[in-house]
Amino acid sequence: xxxxxxxxxxxxxxxxxxxxxxxxxxxxxxxxxxxxxxxxxxxxxxxxxxxxxxxxxxxxxxxxxxxxxxxxxxxxxxxxxxxxxxxxxxxxxxxxxxxxxxxxxxxxxxxxxxxxxxxxxxxxxxxxxxxxxxxxxxxxxxxxxxxxxxxxxxxxxxxxxxxxxxxxxxxxxxxxxxxxxxxxxxxxxxxxxxxxxxxxxxxxxxxxxxxxxxxxxxxxxxxxxxxxxxxxxxxxxxxxxxxxxxxxxxxxxxxxxxxxxxxxxxxxxxxxxxxxxxxxxxxxxxxxxxxxxxxxxxxxxxxxxxxxxxxxxxxxxxxxxxxxxxxxxxxxxxxxxxxxxxxxxxxxxxxxxxxxxxxxxxxxxxxxxxxxxxxxxxxxxxxxxxxxxxxxxxxxxxxxxxxxxxxxxxxxxxxxxxxxxxxxxxxxxxxxxxxxxxxxxxxxxxxxxxxxxxxxxxxxxxxxxxxxxx
Amino acid sequence: xxxxxxxxxxxxxxxxxxxxxxxxxxxxxxxxxxxxxxxxxxxxxxxxxxxxxxxxxxxxxxxxxxxxxxxxxxxxxxxxxxxxxxxxxxxxxxxxxxxxxxxxxxxxxxxxxxxxxxxxxxxxxxxxxxxxxxxxxxxxxxxxxxxxxxxxxxxxxxxxxxxxxxxxxxxxxxxxxxxxxxxxxxxxxxxxxxxxxxxxxxxxxxxxxxxxxxxxxxxxxxxxxxxxxxxxxxxxxxxxxxxxxxxxxxxxxxxxxxxxxxxxxxxxxxxxxxxxxxxxxxxxxxxxxxxxxxxxxxxxxxxxxxxxxxxxxxxxxxxxxxxxxxxxxxxxxxxxxxxxxxxxxxxxxxxxxxxxxxxxxxxxxxxxxxxxxxxxxxxxxxxxxxxxxxxxxxxxxxxxxxxxxxxxxxxxxxxxxxxxxxxxxxxxxxxx
Numbered sequence: 001x002x003x004x005x006x007x008x009x010x011x012x013x014x015x016x017x018x019x020x021x022x023x024x025x026x027x028x029x030x031x032x033x034x035x036x037x038x039x040x041x042x043x044x045x046x047x048x049x050x051x052x053x054x055x056x057x058x059x060x061x062x063x064x065x066x067x068x069x070x071x072x073x074x075x076x077x078x079x080x081x082x083x084x085x086x087x088x089x090x091x092x093x094x095x096x097x098x099x100x101x102x103x104x105x106x107x108x109x110x111x112x113x114x115x116x117x118x119x120x121x122x123x124x125x126x127x128x129x130x131x132x133x134x135x136x137x138x139x140x141x142x143x144x145x146x147x148x149x150x151x152x153x154x155x156x157x158x159x160x161x162x163x164x165x166x167x168x169x170x171x172x173x174x175x176x177x178x179x180x181x182x183x184x185x186x187x188x189x190x191x192x193x194x195x196x197x198x199x200x201x202x203x204x205x206x207x208x209x210x211x212x213x214x215x216x217x218x219x220x221x222x223x224x225x226x227x228x229x230x231x232x233x234x235x236x237x238x239x240x241x242x243x244x245x246x247x248x249x250x251x252x253x254x255x256x257x258x259x260x261x262x263x264x265x266x267x268x269x270x271x272x273x274x275x276x277x278x279x280x281x282x283x284x285x286x287x288x289x290x291x292x293x294x295x296x297x298x299x300x301x302x303x304x305x306x307x308x309x310x311x312x313x314x315x316x317x318x319x320x321x322x323x324x325x326x327x328x329x330x331x332x333x334x335x336x337x338x339x340x341x342x343x344x345x346x347x348x349x350x351x352x353x354x355x356x357x358x359x360x361x362x363x364x365x366x367x368x369x370x371x372x373x374x375x376x377x378x379x380x381x382x383x384x385x386x387x388x389x390x391x392x393x394x395x396x397x398x399x400x401x402x403x404x405x406x407x408x409x410x411x412x413x414x415x416x417x418x419x420x421x422x423x424x425x426x427x428x429x430x431x432x433x434x435x436x437x438x439x440x441x442x443x444x445x446x447x448x449x450x451x452x453x454x455x456x457x458x459x460x461x462x463x464x465x466x467x468x469x470x
Numbered sequence: 471x472x473x474x475x476x477x478x479x480x481x482x483x484x485x486x487x488x489x490x491x492x493x494x495x496x497x498x499x500x501x502x503x504x505x506x507x508x509x510x511x512x513x514x515x516x517x518x519x520x521x522x523x524x525x526x527x528x529x530x531x532x533x534x535x536x537x538x539x540x541x542x543x544x545x546x547x548x549x550x551x552x553x554x555x556x557x558x559x560x561x562x563x564x565x566x567x568x569x570x571x572x573x574x575x576x577x578x579x580x581x582x583x584x585x586x587x588x589x590x591x592x593x594x595x596x597x598x599x600x601x602x603x604x605x606x607x608x609x610x611x612x613x614x615x616x617x618x619x620x621x622x623x624x625x626x627x628x629x630x631x632x633x634x635x636x637x638x639x640x641x642x643x644x645x646x647x648x649x650x651x652x653x654x655x656x657x658x659x660x661x662x663x664x665x666x667x668x669x670x671x672x673x674x675x676x677x678x679x680x681x682x683x684x685x686x687x688x689x690x691x692x693x694x695x696x697x698x699x700x701x702x703x704x705x706x707x708x709x710x711x712x713x714x715x716x717x718x719x720x721x722x723x724x725x726x727x728x729x730x731x732x733x734x735x736x737x738x739x740x741x742x743x744x745x746x747x748x749x750x751x752x753x754x755x756x757x758x759x760x761x762x763x764x765x766x767x768x769x770x771x772x773x774x775x776x777x778x779x780x781x782x783x784x785x786x787x788x789x790x791x792x793x794x795x796x797x798x799x800x801x802x803x804x805x806x807x808x809x810x811x812x813x814x815x816x817x818x819x820x821x822x823x824x825x826x827x828x829x830x831x832x833x834x835x836x837x838x839x840x841x842x843x844x845x846x847x848x849x850x851x852x853x854x855x856x857x858x859x860x861x862x863x864x865x866x867x868x869x870x871x872x873x874x875x876x877x878x879x880x881x882x883x884x885x886x887x888x889x890x891x892x893x894x895x896x897x898x899x900x901x902x
Contacts, residue, residue, distance in 0.1 A: 020840050020843070020844045021741060021843070021844055021847040021848065021851075022737060022740065022741055022843070024741075311858055312854045312855075312857055312858045313852075313854050313855050313858050315854070316852065316853070316854030316855075317854075356858075356862070369833065370829075370832065370833065372832045372845070372848075372855065372859070373832070373841075373845075375848070375852070375855055376832075376844055376845060376848035376852075376855070377844075379848060379851075379852055379855075380844070380848070383851075
């Protein structure tokens with residue numbers, strides 16, 4: 001019996017504004033709010049909302065037969081919280097049906113997995129917490145930004161406790177092998193790999209409305225037939241794409257959603273199942289290790305990282321962004337604005353705008369004229385951001401020192417907390433023995449004390465670096 | 471295939487970009503193998519390269535003189551005494567009334583751009599009538615407005631197709647305030663032409679919209695550059711590691727937008743002090759620019775070394791970190807290509823024709839001084855961008871050769887001769 005594993009990525013970058021070099025040091029706000037609002041509202045209205053509604057209806061019609069998975073980047077969640085909370089509502093409703101799995105991914109949709117391991121682990125965990133908070137499940141399967149995967153990243157994911165990871169079924173990696181099996185990570189066999197079937201995925205996300213495509217028009221029964229007719233043993237078909245493929249790349253008037261809606265019925269007839277990534281991993285045994293030494297992604301014909309790191313400018317921006325000292329400082333510092341800017345600046349789209357690869361399709365470049373324009377603008381912003389990070393602590397403080405300082409503060413806070421709890425406990429006990437001594441037995445409530453403790457912590461945290469500067 | 475070509479300048483005597491382009495085009499055509507060019511110019515020096523036949527218009531007779539071969543045979547620069555007698559056999563009217571005829575019955579030209587330019591243009595076209603009657607050729611090619619009347623005359627005499635090459639229009643030179651006489655000459659030449667070759671799409675649009683020409687007979691024929699000679703390649707750059715040099719190279723005149731360069735310099739210098747701005751060139755706005763720089767208090771960082779010639783130009787490119795061409799209207803603009811050959815990244819205005827064939831340059835609107843300043847600052851501070859533009863730019867510009875231009879011009883000639891008319895759409899299809 002064949003199984004379809006359907007997964008959609010939800011991500012939109014934060015659009016940067018035009019930032020000239022003379023703004024460096026004077027202007028610390030980097031985003032084009034108007035464009036952000038326009039883009040996310042437009043995408044939500046044309047794609048996310050109709051597509052998610054359709055899937056919600058499908059779960060109502062087919063019960064638990066229809067299954068689907070999503071991953072939502074942290075930066076787009078922030079945007080949606082601000083501009084289109086209805087998308088989050090829809091996702092929550094979908095989560096409540098039990099047919100949907102949410103995957104973990106790096107919060108920023110950035111390239112931390114290639115640049116800085118610590119930051120990658122932290123932001124993936126942060127994203128997983130956010131998923132738990134919003135949708136009630138802790139993700140068990142990881143998908144990296146743009147499906148970037150290599151053995152090294154796989155090993156990291158396994159260490160973090162993930163059961164599986166999504167990756168691209170790139171031709172140059174697979175060779176004669178089929179993507180329709182579960183594989184395991186070559187560096188750590190605890191981790192299972194689901195490989196994208198790029199042909200069947202792109203049939204929907206790229207070619208569906210292309211009238212010059214010989215298979216046009218694509219109908220659900222024909223599509224399911226392709227899957228049903230796969231050779232014996234090739235049981236798992238991984239169809240991964242961006243959610244905006246439904247409605248933006250393939251416009252709604254191409255009847256893409258009708259196609260989606262008709263899929264389960266056609267699949268039922270042909271005895272084809274749906275599964276979420278976790279279920280697919282649980283049901284199918286990994287057949288062999290899959291070695292991927294160099295990072296592979298789902299972007300471009302090359303399926304590698306060349307669209308982000310292909311030229312010198314991109315590598316320069318990347319190296320500046322993931323400079324070890326800088327990352328250490330950002331991770332250590334308690335400043336929320338710095339952390340938020342860091343998330344937004346990491347988004348891989350920023351690097352993608354600088355690509356100089358010849359493109360067969362028109363590349364969306366935001367408002368930039370050229371890759372050089374994109375680079376200049378990004379470097380100006382990064383220049384300001386890095387300056388802010390550097391200004392927080394003096395140059396000669398090592399990150400280890402900084403970290404130990406902050407751990408010390410955290411430990412002292414914890415110590416203070418336990419001591420205060422102890423005091424209040426003892427005082428309560430004291431009150432029991434001397435009830436008439438004073439008339440305020442309610443005064444030392446443990447609750448307000450607990451609240452006060454975290455409020456004090458940042459104060460001490462802020463004070464510490466200042467003293468260190470001297 | 472024989473081409474009768476009219477031009478005003480030719481190396482080694484260079485007045486402006488026209489000489490360089492004329493050389494490139496004729497050289498490119500000669501590399502095609504079967505194109506024979508006769509290049510007619512007012513006053514050759516005799517030191518021109520010998521890959522094409524040169525006709526010295528100062529020594530083509532317009533009035534009959536009885537001269538002995540032995541007396542005159544060594545006097546000719548360009549063509550020979552035999553040519554002189556052949557020309558003399560084809561006089562078509564008596565021009566003895568003209569003032570300033572010499573003993574050979576010729577009208578001597580001063581060369582270059584003297585004050586009686588309109589008179590010289592007229593004389594040039596009179597002589598073209600003699601040439602058109604005495605020479606055998608398949609088509610006529612005229613460079614820039616100075617030679618359009620000659621081209622038109624030759625066409626009317628011979629009935630051969632006329633190709634004119636628009637290196638600039640008066641709209642570019644005057645920021646829209648055209649000289650009506652010049653406009654008249656340009657328009658007349660274009661009206662009579664069978665094919666109008668424009669050095670860029672930008673110029674092509676000017677020709678279509680301002681001179682009301684049929685788009686089908688206008689074709690964008692971009693210029694190219696010669697590979698650098700070994701002695702130029704051997705020039706060692708002198709760079710001060712602590713400082714960056716940003717260069718403007720060209721005439722300091724309205725068309726080139728020098729004031730935008732000063733404005734951008736002011737913005738950059740407000741932020742960073744290790745950048746110098748170099749204005750290489752001379753022109754009518756030079757003093758105004760020096761004053762402007764002084765009034766902004768940046769005169770200590772702006773340098774005006776004056777007109778650069780020969781290898782000085784290349785030295786200048788090699789010593790620079792950024793080359794800027796903020797032209798308000800530039801039909802083509804060969805300078806950024808030369809800078810890129812020397813590995814110097816370029817910032818050019820979007821109103822420059824060369825931008826149409828270059829991708830490894832930064833393009834900004836000439837009036838967008840913020841963007842220009844940003845681009846300059848970015849190249850100066852980001853080593854990665856400088857390296858990328860320098861290396862990729864050099865690679866890109868090495869692909870832009872006159873030989874390819876020659877082939878494209880050749881294709882136009884073929885179409886013109888085979889069909890009797892020129893159609894840009896057919897040409898583009900053929901090119902693709």
